[in-house]
Amino acid sequence: MRSGEGANLVLRGATVLDPAAGIDAVHDVVIRDGRIEELKAPGAAVSDDLEEVQAEGLHAFPAFFDPHVHLRTPGQEHKEDLETGTRAAAAGGYCGILAMANTEPPVSTEADVEALREAARQAASVPVGFLATVTRGMEGEELTEMAAIREAGAVGFSDDGLPIRSARVLRRALQYQRLCGGSIALHEEDPELSGDGVMHEGPVSAALGLAGIPSVSESTMIARDAALAGYEDGRIHVQHLSAAESVEAVRAAKAAGVRISCEASPHHLCLTDEEVRSLDPRRFKMNPPLRSEADRQALIEGLRDGTIECIATDHAPHALDEKEVPFEQAAMGVTGLETAFAALHTDLVLPGVLDLGLLIERLAGGAAPFDLERPTLAPGSEANVALCDLAAEWTVGEEGYESRSQNSWCAGRKLTGRVLMTVAGGQVAYRLRSFSLGVAA
Amino acid sequence: MKHLLGIDQLSREEIEAILDRAESFAEVGRRDIKKVPTLRGRTVVSVFYESSTRTSSSFELAAKRLSADLVSLKAAGSSVDKGESLKDTVATLTAYDPAAIVLRHPYAGAAQLVAEWAEASVINAGDGKHEHPSQALLDLFTLRRRLGSLQGKRIWIVGDVLHSRVARSNLAAFQAMGAAVTVCGPPALIPRGIEQLGCEVAHSLDRLGEADVVYALRLQRERMAESFVPSIREYAAHFQIDSRRLGPRQLLMHPGPVNRGVELSGEAIDSPQSLIAEQVAAGLVVRMAILYELLAAGGERPAPAMGDAEQRPTPLGQPA
Numbered sequence: 001m002r003s004g005e006g007a008n009l010v011l012r013g014a015t016v017l018d019p020a021a022g023i024d025a026v027h028d029v030v031i032r033d034g035r036i037e038e039l040k041a042p043g044a045a046v047s048d049d050l051e052e053v054q055a056e057g058l059h060a061f062p063a064f065f066d067p068h069v070h071l072r073t074p075g076q077e078h079k080e081d082l083e084t085g086t087r088a089a090a091a092g093g094y095c096g097i098l099a100m101a102n103t104e105p106p107v108s109t110e111a112d113v114e115a116l117r118e119a120a121r122q123a124a125s126v127p128v129g130f131l132a133t134v135t136r137g138m139e140g141e142e143l144t145e146m147a148a149i150r151e152a153g154a155v156g157f158s159d160d161g162l163p164i165r166s167a168r169v170l171r172r173a174l175q176y177q178r179l180c181g182g183s184i185a186l187h188e189e190d191p192e193l194s195g196d197g198v199m200h201e202g203p204v205s206a207a208l209g210l211a212g213i214p215s216v217s218e219s220t221m222i223a224r225d226a227a228l229a230g231y232e233d234g235r236i237h238v239q240h241l242s243a244a245e246s247v248e249a250v251r252a253a254k255a256a257g258v259r260i261s262c263e264a265s266p267h268h269l270c271l272t273d274e275e276v277r278s279l280d281p282r283r284f285k286m287n288p289p290l291r292s293e294a295d296r297q298a299l300i301e302g303l304r305d306g307t308i309e310c311i312a313t314d315h316a317p318h319a320l321d322e323k324e325v326p327f328e329q330a331a332m333g334v335t336g337l338e339t340a341f342a343a344l345h346t347d348l349v350l351p352g353v354l355d356l357g358l359l360i361e362r363l364a365g366g367a368a369p370f371d372l373e374r375p376t377l378a379p380g381s382e383a384n385v386a387l388c389d390l391a392a393e394w395t396v397g398e399e400g401y402e403s404r405s406q407n408s409w410c411a412g413r414k415l416t417g418r419v420l421m422t423v424a425g426g427q428v429a430y431r432l433r434s435f436s437l438g439v440a441a
Numbered sequence: 442m443k444h445l446l447g448i449d450q451l452s453r454e455e456i457e458a459i460l461d462r463a464e465s466f467a468e469v470g471r472r473d474i475k476k477v478p479t480l481r482g483r484t485v486v487s488v489f490y491e492s493s494t495r496t497s498s499s500f501e502l503a504a505k506r507l508s509a510d511l512v513s514l515k516a517a518g519s520s521v522d523k524g525e526s527l528k529d530t531v532a533t534l535t536a537y538d539p540a541a542i543v544l545r546h547p548y549a550g551a552a553q554l555v556a557e558w559a560e561a562s563v564i565n566a567g568d569g570k571h572e573h574p575s576q577a578l579l580d581l582f583t584l585r586r587r588l589g590s591l592q593g594k595r596i597w598i599v600g601d602v603l604h605s606r607v608a609r610s611n612l613a614a615f616q617a618m619g620a621a622v623t624v625c626g627p628p629a630l631i632p633r634g635i636e637q638l639g640c641e642v643a644h645s646l647d648r649l650g651e652a653d654v655v656y657a658l659r660l661q662r663e664r665m666a667e668s669f670v671p672s673i674r675e676y677a678a679h680f681q682i683d684s685r686r687l688g689p690r691q692l693l694m695h696p697g698p699v700n701r702g703v704e705l706s707g708e709a710i711d712s713p714q715s716l717i718a719e720q721v722a723a724g725l726v727v728r729m730a731i732l733y734e735l736l737a738a739g740g741e742r743p744a745p746a747m748g749d750a751e752q753r754p755t756p757l758g759q760p761a
Contacts, residue, residue, distance in 0.1 A: 201633055201634075202633065202634045203634035203635070203637035203638070204634075205632065205633075205634070206632035206633060206634045206635040206637070206638065207609070207635075207637075207638055208549055208571055209549055209569055209570030209571040209572070209605075209606055209609050210569075210570070210571070212632070212633065214633075279549060279550030279554075321526065321528075324526075324528055324554075325526065325528075325548075325554075326527070326546065326548035326549060326551045326554060326568070326569070327548065327549055327550045328548040328549060328569060329548055
C-alpha cells in the first residue's frame with residue numbers, strides 16, 4: 001500500500017458491530033494516527049484535532065478482507081491494474097486483498113513477487129498480499145521455488161484459474177509446504193469432467209444447449225486434495241466453492257481433522273443458473289459456474305455452520321470486447337469488490353436469511369486462513385473500518401466503477417446498503433463522493 | 442413479432458399465424474410466376490458462420506421470391522475469417538440498412554445479441570446447440586398438413602439430443618401444439634435434467650410403437666471419438682430407425698442431412714411413411730412466411746416510400 005498519513009477521525013455516534021471482538025453498540029470511534037484509540041460513549045469523544053465524521057445512523061464494521069482477487073498485473077492491464085483494482089477494493093469496504101498469480105506471465109519467481117510488492121507500494125490504495133503459482137508458469141508440472149518465493153514475501157501459493165491436475169505434483173507441493181509454510185489455495189475442478197462446459201450441468205443447460213460443468217467436477221477434486229492434505233498433514237484453502245457436494249466434501253474433511261479452509265463467492269450465494277437463461281455472459285459467466293438453488297442453499301448453510309469460513313469475491317475483471325460475444329465464447333469471470341457487501345446485505349441479510357453479524361464475520365474471515373491478522377475494531381488495533389449506510393439505495397454502475405472493467409454481476413441492480421468510507425491499513429482509503437463530512441465547529 | 446429468435450418465445454397463436462401464412466405461399470408456389478412483390482426495395486442479409494445447404498438456400502430463395510434484395514455472407518472468405526468480431530460485422534452490415542438479418546452461428550445466443558445491436562429484424566437460422574426455430578416451424582407445417590392437428594399426438598425424438606438444436610426447438614414446438622414428446626437415445630447423448638422441460642426420457646426403442654411420429658436426429662461421426670457411443674455398429678443396433686422398428690402407421694421425419702445406415706436405414710428413408718422430402722419442400726414456404734410475418738404483416742415497419750429517407754429531421758451538427 002502507498003504510504004501516507006495515519007487517519008485522525010472521530011466517527012460520531014456510529015453503530016459499531018464487530019462480533020468477533022464482542023462489540024455491538026453505539027459509540028464514538030476515535031481513530032488517531034491510524035489506530036483505533038478508543039470507543040467512547042456517543043457524544044463523549046473530544047474531537048480537537050480530529051476530523052469529525054457524522055456517523056449517527058451509520059454502521060462501522062471491521063473492514064473486509066478478500067483472499068481472492070485478480071488484479072491482472074502484470075500483462076493484462078487493459079482489464080485492471082494495482083491502482084484501479086485496489087480502488088475498487090477500497091470502495092467495497094476492503095482493507096486487504098490477496099492477488100492471484102494467473103497473470104501474463106504468471107507470478108512464478110521471487111523477482112515477480114518483489115516487483116509486485118514494490119509496485120503496490122507505489123499504487124495500491126489498500127494493502128495487497130501476493131500469491132505465487134504452485135507450479136512454474138502454471139503448467140502443472142514442476143514446483144516453483146516456493147521457499148525463495150516465500151522469503152520474497154509471497155503470502156501463499158495458488159494456480160488459481162486452473163486446477164492442479166496431477167495428484168503427484170500437489171503431493172510434492174504439500175510436502176514442500178512443511179519447509180516453506182504458506183497456505184496453498186486450490187481451484188478445484190477436474191478438467192476431464194468439466195471439459196468444454198460453460199455453465200452448470202442441469203435442466204437449464206439442457207434447455208439452452210450449453211455444455212455443462214457437473215458439480216462432481218469440483219467435489220471429486222476437493223475429496224482427492226483433502227485426502228492428500230490429510231496424508232501429508234498439509235494445509236489447503238479451497239477456493240470458490242459452488243456445489244452442495246463440495247460443501248459436504250469440505251465438511252467431511254474437517255470432521256476427519258484435515259487442515260482445510262474454504263471460501264464462497266457472493267455471486268454463488270445470491271444467484272443460480274436460472275440467470276444464465278438470459279445468455280448474458282457479462283454478468284453470469286464465470287468458473288465455477290452459477291449452480292442450482294439447492295447448491296446455493298448448501299453454501300448459505302455452510303456459511304452459517306462455519307464450514308465455509310470466509311467470503312471471497314473472485315473479482316475477475318474483463319474488458320467489454322471479451323464479454324460482448326456469444327455466451328460460449330465469452331471470458332469467464334465477474335467483478336465483485338465494489339458490490340460484495342451491498343449485494344449480500346440486500347439478498348441475504350434484509351430478507352432475514354443471514355444475520356448481519358455473521359455476514360460481517362465472514363467478510364473479514366479471509367485473513368486467518370493465510371495467517372494474516374483479522375481486521376478488528378478493538379481499541380489499540382490498526383484502524384481498518386468500513387463505514388456503511390445500511391439504508392442507502394443505489395444502482396450498480398450508474399456512476400461508473402472504480403474498477404477498470406464493467407463486468408459486474410450486479411450491473412444495473414438496485415442494492416440497499418452502501419460503503420461510505422473505508423479506512424484500510426490505518427489510512428483513509430476511500431470516501432464516497434456524495435458523502436459529505438461535517439467538521440465540528 | 443419483431444424477431445424470430447427461438448420457439449420458446451412464440452405463442453401458439455403466433456406459430457399458427459406463420460403456418461397459415463405458409464399455406465398461402467404454397468399456393469403461390471404452384472403458379473408459373475412464383476414471385477410476389479411484398480419486400481420490393483428492402484434488403485435481407487443472410488450471414489452464415491457455419492456451413493449449411495438447405496437452411497441457407499431456402500432462406501435466400503424465400504427472400505428472392507418475396508422480391509427482397511439479398512446480401513449473402515459466408516464466414517469463409519469474408520472479414521469474419523480475418524478475426525472481425527460479431528459486433529463489428531453487424532455494425533458493417535447495418536450500413537446496408539437491412540430489413541432482416543438471417544443468422545446461423547456456432548454459438549448459443551448469437552442471434553439474440555445481434556437483435557440487441559441491430560435495428561433489423563433478426564431471424565435465428567441456428568445458434569449453437571440452442572435453437573433452430575425455422576426448422577421446427579417447417580416440421581410443424583409438414584405435420585399439420587399430414588395430421589391436421591398435433592393435439593394429443595405422441596412424438597418420439599430419437600438420437601443425439603445433447604448436441605441438437607433441432608431437438609430443443611422441436612421439443613418446444615411440438616409441446617406448444619399439444620403433442621406429448623419422448624426423447625430417446627443413449628444416456629450420454631440425453632442432456633441431464635431435460636425431463637424438466639416436460640418430456641419423457643427413454644433409453645431404448647422398446648416402446649417406439651406408441652409413437653405417432655418418429656423424429657430421428659443426425660449422429661455426427663465425431664461422437665464416437667468422444668466416447669459418447671462406442672461405435673456406429675452399436676448405435677445402429679440400438680437406435681437405428683429401420684423398417685422393422687417403424688410401424689406402418691407411424692410417420693418418419695429427419696432434419697437432414699441423413700447419415701444413411703446410421704440413424705436411419707435406407708428403406709426407412711425411402712418408405713411411404715417418410716416425410717423427409719416434404720420437410721425440404723416446406724422449408725421454402727415456411728421461410729417465406731417467416732420473412733413476411735416479421736417484415737410485412739402488422740405494419741410495424743412498412744416498406745419505405747420513395748424519398749422517405751430525405752424527410753427525416755437533419756441531425757444536429759450536419760448541414761441542412
